[in-house]
Amino acid sequence: MLLVFEIFIKFADLITYNLFGIEEGTRLADSVHFFFYDTTKIIFLLSIMIFFISIVRSYFPPEKTKKLLSNYKKITGHIMASLLGVVTPFCSCSSVPIFIGFVESGIPLGVTFSFLITSPIVNEVALVMLYTIFGWKIGTLYLVSGILVGIVGGIVIEYLGMEKQVEEYVYQISAQESEIEELNWSDRINFAKAEVKEIVSRVWLYVIIGIGIGAAIHGYAPAELLAQYAGADNPLSVIAAVIVGIPLYANAVGTIPIVEALMGKGVALGTALSFMMATTALSLPAMIILRKVIKPKLITVFITVVGISIIGVGYMFNFVMSFV
């Protein structure tokens, strides 16, 4: 255990045993201690990690990503788009200008989708929480699967030839050539600070709620019941997890600690990964925004392709884990 985390353990000790006066070793004490330790630790780590991730991201503004992508063809284009989706700062409110910018500059539709699929799945908050709560193995699995889902989803959409399903006006736009800002170190640090402030103030409440529910599940949820319905033996669990995950978008951050607690109660890894991806990749607000540039048919194709890929990831991991 890192030395810094000692502070958070001491803090949780102080709150649990001294302030609340809960007797050490009881189930309630464990839950309360776990809650205060985890929330303070995760919010601290989020702040630090988002800062460094944002420094990296300051090197990849969408304008630069667009320029880079127009150099790659076919499969390499999909791979690059998916990888750049990880490092380019992205918020769903910017998806339309990014979409128009990409398509307008001649980047193939499928490559654009590779970017748009991976970008929300592999977001900085989800990554930090996955690495902190689940450790590097599952965090990396999630990262790699997210990139794969973006590559595969984009290739399928490209193959289906959906160019006519883009709103006509998108092709008529010719955007002004915008210059890429040259940033110096103090700009990057300011950008990173602003990102930390913005993201942490947006997600902290969900983190606390998620960990709170997770702590309650740790202590009190019946394990047998969950394992029966969402364990690796139930073939429909992955599909159910994806369907349930879609409307939970707003709480994508909060779902991670809950999922961790559920896994402790027997929910299979693949099912859990699918669920987390569905909460980030497919969301109603994002679809409504995208509807401004693509027709309903392509929205349906998008949801279907991404949904099936995510379900595929779930089955793959459940299958692989049964041999480990």
Place this chain on the structure above:
Amino acid sequence: MKITIYGPGCKNCVNLADNAKKAIEETGVEAEIVKVEDMKEIAMAGIMSTPAIGIDGEVKIKGKVATVEEIKKLIS
């Protein structure tokens, strides 16, 4: 002078407009604030990350909420 705020109406865009208003008040510069919320127009201005701020039709800062100080520098 015309200050343009580009953004689809999210919280950050509102914050940016507020900062612009403060910057105008504090500097006393004659300027009006125009909001562009149409995605098509935003894209046509070459903006790929919102919110963004432009002065007299030229996009100056994009992809973040410019601070009052930054806007003051732009307009004075």
